[in-house]
Amino acid sequence: MPLGGDAVAEAPRTSRTSRRSARLLPTYVYYFEAAGLILLVAMVGAIVLTLHRREGVKRQSIRAQNARTKLPPWSCARFIPAGRVGEA
Numbered sequence: 001m002p003l004g005g006d007a008v009a010e011a012p013r014t015s016r017t018s019r020r021s022a023r024l025l026p027t028y029v030y031y032f033e034a035a036g037l038i039l040l041v042a043m044v045g046a047i048v049l050t051l052h053r054r055e056g057v058k059r060q061s062i063r064a065q066n067a068r069t070k071l072p073p074w075s076c077a078r079f080i081p082a083g084r085v086g087e088a
Contacts (some may be wrong), residue, residue, distance in 0.1 A: 033055070
């Protein structure tokens with residue numbers, strides 16, 4: 001039996017996610033918008049608090065960090081062999 005167009009009318013295919021969102025979004029649209037607005041205000045507040053300059057707080061100097069000379073890894077700390085821990 002060939003699959004013809006006149007034998008069976010095909011139902012429109014929609015995913016489970018689109019059906020669920022079509023059912024939930026009109027009912028809770030204001031709650032979704034309020035949650036988005038709260039998250040936006042929280043992000044802006046976090047940025048403002050991060051960029052706030054206070055006196056007495058040490059800041060990083062990126063220029064000074066990049067201008068440092070690179071030392072070999074063994075010169076940064078004193079190495080103590082495993083058998084001589086108490087003899088230093």
